[in-house]
Amino acid sequence: xxxxxxxxxxxxxxxxxxxxxxxxxxxxKYHNYEHILIDGESTDDTLKIIKDFKRKRxxxxxxxxxxxxxxxxxxxxxxxxxxxxxxxxxxxxxSLYDEKVLTDAATFLGKNQEIDWIYGKIRVVEDNLNILGxxxxxxxFQKKNNNLLKYVNYIPHQAAFVQRxxxxxxxxxxxxxxxxxxxxxxxxxxxxxxxxxxDRIIADYTIRSDSAxxxxxxxxxxxxxxxxxxxxxLGNTEMILARVVNRFVDRINKTYx
Numbered sequence: 001x002x003x004x005x006x007x008x009x010x011x012x013x014x015x016x017x018x019x020x021x022x023x024x025x026x027x028x029k030y031h032n033y034e035h036i037l038i039d040g041e042s043t044d045d046t047l048k049i050i051k052d053f054k055r056k057r058x059x060x061x062x063x064x065x066x067x068x069x070x071x072x073x074x075x076x077x078x079x080x081x082x083x084x085x086x087x088x089x090x091x092x093x094x095s096l097y098d099e100k101v102l103t104d105a106a107t108f109l110g111k112n113q114e115i116d117w118i119y120g121k122i123r124v125v126e127d128n129l130n131i132l133g134x135x136x137x138x139x140x141f142q143k144k145n146n147n148l149l150k151y152v153n154y155i156p157h158q159a160a161f162v163q164r165x166x167x168x169x170x171x172x173x174x175x176x177x178x179x180x181x182x183x184x185x186x187x188x189x190x191x192x193x194x195x196x197x198x199d200r201i202i203a204d205y206t207i208r209s210d211s212a213x214x215x216x217x218x219x220x221x222x223x224x225x226x227x228x229x230x231x232x233x234l235g236n237t238e239m240i241l242a243r244v245v246n247r248f249v250d251r252i253n254k255t256y257x
Contacts, residue, residue, distance in 0.1 A: 003060075004106060005033035005161070006084030010074035011092035012040040015049060017206065022053050022061070024095035024204075030102035035061050036078045037092075040068030046092070072173040072181045079164075079172050086161040093208060094158050097123060097201045105161055108198050116193040117162040119155045122205040134201060142197045149190055150234055151245045153226075157182040159202035166193055177229065179222050184229045219250055 007025055011018055025035050039047045047065055054061040066077060075089060086109065090096065108118065124132040136142060141154035149155070170189050173181045223246050230242050 001032075003032050003034045003084040004109075005086050005088055005102060006078075006082035006164075007033055007035045007088050007090055008075060008078035008082060009035065009037045009090050009092050010040070010071055010078070011037060011042060011046050011050070012068055013042045013044045013046055014092040015042070015045040017093035018046050018049050019053075020095045021090060021092050022050070022059070024097075025090070026053075026059050027099045028096065028102045029099050030106055031060075032106070033060060033102055034082070034084060035059065036081060037061060037063045038074045038078050039063065039065045040074060041065055070175060070178060072175040072177060075181075076172040076175065079167055082164065085164060087164055087167065088161050089157050090203060091158060091205075093206045094122075095204050097203055101200075101202055104200055105198070105202070108200075109161065112196055114194060115196045116166050116189075117160060117195045118198045119161075119195065120159040120198040120200045120202040122156045122159050122203050123201050124207060125204050126207050132207065135205075142199065144195060144197070146190055149186065150230070150238060151242050152249060153180075153183045153186065155182075155186055156203075156205065158205055159198075177225060180225045180229050183226060184232070187229065187233045223247070223250060 009021060022035070022037075025033075037050050039050060041047075047063075050061065050063050053059050054063055062081070064077065064081070066074070068074075078089075079087060086105075096102075105118075105120075109115070112118070121134050121136060123134050126132065135156060136154040140148065141152070166189060170192065174184050177184060226246060227239070227243065231239060234242055
């Protein structure tokens with residue numbers, strides 16, 4: 001029987017976090033899932049830890065080791081090998097919020113079978129597990145709002161379950177993008193699919209001191225990539241507003257870094 005969920009995790013030198021990620025999946029009360037781990041030939045103990053879980057413990061892990069070619073490439077590699085109806089992307093330094101995440105997601109999806117994808121909330125934590133808050137918390141981000149989504153990415157991919165058929169129809173992640181590949185995917189599909197907010201915390205999202213958004217230089221680079229993505233889908237007038245919003249959001253996000 002094919003699993004309902006395919007959980008896809010990409011790793012590269014995340015030995016500090018990968019155990020917590022795998023254990024959070026293994027602890028799930030709902031068992032109709034597979035956990036696909038794609039490691040980018042880590043030089044630390046990440047791959048050893050993954051293989052140890054697969055060999056010594058009862059897990060639903062399928063592990064692949066491939067040359068590191070970016071997150072989009074690794075995600076797409078997982079998509080091509082996934083067997084589940086719904087695909088979910090859990091970073092190796094993140095973890096599922098509690099043991100009933102998949103149980104509650106399966107129940108919600110069973111009641112909304114006409115929906116192509118759903119998104120919930122993440123809890124934002126620091127390396128030391130200090131809790132910073134949840135996202136999205138504002139009610140305006142918890143409704144289907146096609147106009148707002150053009151300017152603010154309020155859909156964390158760590159909280160989204162997407163039917164496989166969406167990727168089959170609209171394509172996988174853009175491998176030319178080093179960041180904001182999830183934003184590009186949402187903008188590509190949001191007007192052509194049915195989606196719904198699921199009022200539940202799905203995962204703990206870890207803010208790392210060495211993350212891709214930690215320094216000013218990297219933040220400015222990420223804004224540049226974001227605006228390149230937005231130009232594909234927004235008109236000239238809309239881009240004026242988008243640039244203002246992007247810098248405003250960046251100032252707010254500094255409190256999480």
